[in-house]
Amino acid sequence: MxxxxxxxxxxxxxxxxxxxxxxxxxxxxxxxxxxxxxxxxxxxxxxxxxxxxxxxxxxxxxxxxxxxxxxxxxxxxxxxxxxxxxxxxxxxxxxxxxxxxxxxxxxxxxxxxxxxxxxxxxxxxxxxxxxxxxxxxxxxxxxxxxxxxxxxxxxxxxxxxxxxxxxxxxxxxxxxxxxxxxxxxxxxxxxxxxxxxxxxxxxxxxxMRDLARTDIVTGLTNRAGLNHELVEKLMSLPDGEQMALLWLDLDKFKEVNDTLGHPVGDRVLAEVASRLRARAPADATISRFGGDEFIVVCKVEDRCVCENLAMAILEDIRRPLRLDGERIETATSMGVALLPDDGADIDTLMQSADLALYHAKISGRNQVCFFDASMTRNLVRKKEIEAELRAALQRDELSIFFQPIVDLETGRIRAFEALVRWFHPEKGELRPDEFIPVAEETGVIITLGNWITAQAARACAQWPEGVSVAVNLSPVQIRAPGAALGILTALRDAGLDPSRLELEVTESLFLDDNQHTARFIDELAAKGVRFALDDFGTGYSSLGYINKFPFKKIKVDRSFVSGPNVGIKSDAIIRAVAEMGATLEMDIVAEGLETIEQVHTVRNAGCTLGQGYYFSRAVPDYLAAMLLAQELESPPSKRLVG
Structure with missing residues (x-):
């Protein structure tokens, strides 16, 4: 009461x-x-x-x-x-x-x-x-x-x-x-x-004060109430004792609201609150921090006790619930920080738990992540990369390189994949796997992606008509307002036929927002833009995506072509994908080709296109133009392809 x-x-x-x-x-x-x-x-x-x-x-x-x-x-x-x-x-x-x-x-x-x-x-x-x-x-x-x-x-x-x-x-x-x-x-x-x-x-x-500090949906304390109780808990915490802060974020809760409605969403939140009350210690402070985020604060004996509590809460929330005949799967990502180890005051403790939650979500969700000092160092590094990347876009430090995609039957270049390169004036070349994830997390990928598309379209406009350009798209970029319009504007400014642009997407694009993604793909496909499914075989429902969306090309992940797991099974998978591609009149691209033996294997399996160091590394636009010019002067060597 x-x-x-x-x-x-x-x-x-x-x-x-x-x-x-x-x-x-x-x-x-x-x-x-x-x-x-x-x-x-x-x-x-x-x-x-x-x-x-x-x-x-x-x-x-x-x-x-x-x-x-x-x-x-x-x-x-x-x-x-x-x-x-x-x-x-x-x-x-x-x-x-x-x-x-x-x-x-x-x-x-x-x-x-x-x-x-x-x-x-x-x-x-x-x-x-x-x-x-x-x-x-x-x-x-x-x-x-x-x-x-x-x-x-x-x-x-x-x-x-x-x-x-x-x-x-x-x-x-x-x-x-x-x-x-x-x-x-x-x-x-x-x-x-x-x-x-x-x-x-x-x-x-x-x-009125209590109402102002109470969440009306769950009956838990809200953010204002949490701040008040945290101060009291910290002041009453005896010397030498630890306090844990568990920060929870329900996974994919937006889908519940969108598909079943907000009233059902509120009932899910109330049920989660009930489970937290039942599991948390009697003296714990439980708060709905906002949206689908909850915070549990309590005294703990040691880290082991805290880990057991966190895992028990995770399991409780994982239990499905049934509302109005609907079975609803619930899960949560959780970040945990301990006082005084991870912060000597409330603000620092909350920052540490928030950072741990962030790592839990980017590591796959539905898991518990405890704060570690390296997270702070990584965050500082990401902030530094973000600031430098924004500056690099303004100073034209970024370049577009192109890696050819070759027809395995004729040996001719059918397309180039556009890959971004960053040559830092002080740190030298920075790998894409260093700055692309940061760009996606911070939203810089929207600006960067539009710039890459525009640069690639301009380069492709100078190539022969039969050669297209492939650009990788980030899910963040696709979900940005006006994403399709930005791509069409880049094509118009470059004077490039939309059919010569291939947009490569991965299965992660479809995990959270199918309706938005479908509208984006349908809008561009109607204009003639082609789509390719990248890293095929590493996701969960590839065949379903192929059936639903108008893909013209499938890129078999390099793990099936080169690496420690290549063998009879991987060959059989490639062959099955190639047969499916032939039936559906789709090109099958084998990535990561490095030897002539690999080229022979994937071509014999039925792959139509190949990409990898065997043919060429990614090169600047002028070298890509030279490769195309050489093709015009002389036919490619049959030795390259068999």
Whole structure:
């Protein structure tokens, strides 16, 4: 239940406590009242020389001192005691002092030795009773009780003596007691209403604060609530103990929202929250950080305990759930960081867990990744590459090289694959596998990909009509707004027929967003652009993609041509793919050809095109033009292809 929502009994108890606290506020007023009473009584004792009056005065002084000391102590240290105890302590002292004050007034009147002294003591007693009725109105029974105990002895003695003046005094005191009782009750009611209004406002503020810190879908704390609780957890963490922060990101949750709707998505989030509550330690803070991200923070004994907890949470979330007859598969990527090993403060700890989560996602998702210091070094390196790559695009440090794709039957060049090269002015040549992944992660690949396509189209426009150019496309580039328009613009600016452009895509393109990808491919295929499926055989559903999309070419991954696993099985796979290609009227490209034996093998298996170092490495555009010129001058050597 949200904080700020209390029962009526709890609210009444807090109101009572505050009213009782008002009795102990300003102990100096009690000290001044006691001082005035002691001075008046001592004056009466000095004048009357009365032994009973002296005894009552001594009792008054002793009670006054004890009350002042107790009030000062309680006000400073013990206002958190229960209201009943505080009220009882005050009642004993208050009633005792009031009755002693009344007795001093009564005994002074009985002595009848000095009218001035009688006036002094009676005035003090009346003033004390009236003042205390107002001061202690927060507890009206105490206030009225003190008033009665102070004035009744004086009233009784006044009627006992029976002079006209004292009878009038006693009568007036009776009426004044009634009036002050009414005033006391009025003050009490005003105080109570004000305190209850303040309590109600405080409860509403607490409720609003808790609502502001709570996620309405899951009932977990939200980002604001997490920040608040993290501070409290860190402050209360004993020295030498560890705290773990587990950052979860549900894998492919967007597909649930897109296919089943947001209401079902919200129910999935609520179910994940329920599983986290059931699995996490009792003192853990569990938060929906935003979207489909969750954070669990808890104390752990050591890294091994944390690993067991993380794997248990991973397994819990993996369990399929069924909503409205739909079986929904759930999975999550998780990054984990430990305090103080991976960060001495909250911000650093969260950065470490976020970085670990990032590595869990790029490493294949559906797994747990613990933070390691090397991740920070890699991040710094990636940031450096990103900044330098952006600058390289502006300074024309990048170049396009072209590797020929050769017809295995005729030995002639049918196409060139465009490959980017980066020659850094200080670091020399940087490998594509260093900067292409960084470009994809940071979005720079969109600019880079458009630039490569434009450069490749311009080069191809200068080649013979029968030669095309192949460009690799990143999934990030394809999903960018206006991706198809950018490619068509590059073709138009270069004056290149769309049929001479081949766009190579890998199966990873189809894993997350089939509808968007299909629209992109259909739009460009309608204009005549050709598509090739790259790295065939390394994915999960290649045949399904071939059946669905208008591929004109399949590139068999180099792992089937060269490497330690080449053998009878790989030859059989190549042959099967080649037969399928022949049936579907598709070209089959064998990648990674390095020897004449490999060329013979893939050609005999039925592959129609070949690419690799045996024919040529990737070369600058002017050398590509020279290769084509040489073909025109003389036919290719039959020795190259068999």
């Amino acid at each position: 949200l904080g700020g929502m209390f029962s009526a009994d709890e609210r009444d108890e807090r109101v009572r406590h505050k009213l009782v606290e008002s009795l102990y506020t300003q102990p100096m007023s009690l000290a001044l009242g006691a001082f005035c009473g002691v001075c008046a009584s001592l004056t009466a004792v000095y004048v009357t020389r009365s032994v009973p009056l002296a005894a009552v005065s001594a009792m008054l002084a002793l009670i006054g001192i004890v009350r002042v000391l107790m009030a000062s102590h309680v006000a400073r240290f013990n206002l958190n005691r229960d209201a009943k105890t505080l009220e009882l302590l005050y009642e004993v002292g208050a009633f005792s002092f009031a009755f002693a004050s009344g007795l001093v007034g009564a005994f002074t009147l009985l002595e009848r030795t000095n009218s001035h002294v009688e006036v002094l003591v009676v005035v003090y007693t009346v003033a004390y009773g009236v003042a205390i009725a107002s001061r202690n109105a927060g507890r009206p029974l105490i206030a009225i009780g003190q008033l009665l105990l102070a004035l009744l002895p004086v009233i009784a003695v006044s009627f006992y003596i029976g002079t006209i003046g004292l009878i009038a005094l006693g009568s007036l005191l009776i009426f004044m007691t009634l009036a002050m009782s009414s005033i006391t009750m009025n003050i009490f009611n005003v105080l109570k209403e004000q305190i209850m209004a303040a309590e109600a406002s405080a409860e509403m503020a607490d409720k």
